[in-house]
Amino acid sequence: SQTIHQWPATLVQPVGSPLSLECTVEGTSNPNLYWYRQAAGRGLQLLFYSVGIGQISSEVPQNLSASRPQDRQFILSSKKLLLSDSGFYLCAWTRGATNEKLFFGSGTQLSVL
Amino acid sequence: TQLLEQSPQFLSIQEGENLTVYCNSSSVFSSLQWYRQEPGEGPVLLVTVVTGGEVKKLKRLTFQFGDARKDSSLHITAAQPGDTGLYLCADTGTASKLTFGTGTRLQVTL
Numbered sequence: 001s002q003t004i005h006q007w008p009a010t011l012v013q014p015v016g017s018p019l020s021l022e023c024t025v026e027g028t029s030n031p032n033l034y035w036y037r038q039a040a041g042r043g044l045q046l047l048f049y050s051v052g053i054g055q056i057s058s059e060v061p062q063n064l065s066a067s068r069p070q071d072r073q074f075i076l077s078s079k080k081l082l083l084s085d086s087g088f089y090l091c092a093w094t095r096g097a098t099n100e101k102l103f104f105g106s107g108t109q110l111s112v113l
Numbered sequence: 114t115q116l117l118e119q120s121p122q123f124l125s126i127q128e129g130e131n132l133t134v135y136c137n138s139s140s141v142f143s144s145l146q147w148y149r150q151e152p153g154e155g156p157v158l159l160v161t162v163v164t165g166g167e168v169k170k171l172k173r174l175t176f177q178f179g180d181a182r183k184d185s186s187l188h189i190t191a192a193q194p195g196d197t198g199l200y201l202c203a204d205t206g207t208a209s210k211l212t213f214g215t216g217t218r219l220q221v222t223l
Contacts, residue, residue: 036213043117043201044156044213059210090155101146102203102211104155 002027006091006105013112019064019078021108023091026072031093033074034102035066038088050074051096086112115140117202117214125220129191134217136185136202143205145185147176148213150199159187161205192221 006023013019025031032051036044046059048066056066063082067075074091091105116139126132136145144163148156160169162178162185169176173196175188189196202214 034211041199041216041218043119043215046210046212049210092155100205101158101161102148102156104157107153107155109153 002093002103004091004093004103004105006108008108009106010109011111013081013110015083015112016080019076019081019085019110021076021089021091021110023074023076023105024072025093028072028093028095030071030096032096033068034092034094035074035076036090036092038090038107040088044090048076081112083112086110115204115206115212117204117212119200119202119214119217121217122215123218123220125222126192128193128221128223130221131188131190132192132219133186133188134200134219136187136214138183138204140183142178142182142185145178145182146203146205146211147185147187148201148203150201151197156199156201189219192219194221194223197221 003026034049035047037047038044048056048058050056050068053068053071064078089108092102094100094102118137120135146161147159149159150156160176165180165182167178173190177186197220200217203211206212
């Protein structure tokens with residue numbers, strides 16, 4: 001069976017510090033991978049998605065970047081965090097077929113102080 | 114850019130009541146999915162609807178897809194505390210991207 005791991009679950013970082021959130025998927029190959037951000041109690045905003053190693057599409061201009069160094073690894077990074085980067089970050093994957101459902105990780109609650 | 118508006122934004126009801134939440138799109142859905150999210154967790158898929166006018170039932174949950182495929186509703190019968198959560202609609206879209214709605218937060222109390 002497939003599983004998705006996302007860590008850390010909670011992170012408190014000072015403004016201006018770097019960020020690295022990691023997501024890995026097990027039990028499948030060549031998944032589509034996604035990073036979403038969610039404001040408190042609201043919908044999900046797509047930040048980045050990837051259909052293959054080294055292929056990253058950015059949806060929203062911002063202070064963040066993403067990388068996919070391996071087939072089942074997706075990393076969200078920032079060189080210098082802003083207060084506005086605070087939020088709940090979710091990694092997700094699909095097989096990439098039509099109408100496929102998203103499988104989400106358990107999320108990372110990031111607080112930038 | 115597609116906009117998915119969900120209403121109401123927040124709903125608090127007592128156990129046993131019925132409720133309906135809505136999802137409206139500014140453009141035709143490719144296909145529509147409904148997810149439920151509990152606090153501190155990722156969303157979990159409830160259903161996918163594809164055809165205009167389609168109705169799907171999942172126990173006490175009934176999902177309807179509008180004939181024009183621009184709107185959808187989720188009806189819950191005899192709500193239970195376990196139904197509490199954030200309900201999100203999403204358009205499966207194209208190019209492997211899902212667009213999510215603004216969400217409806219449901220609270221069911223005893």
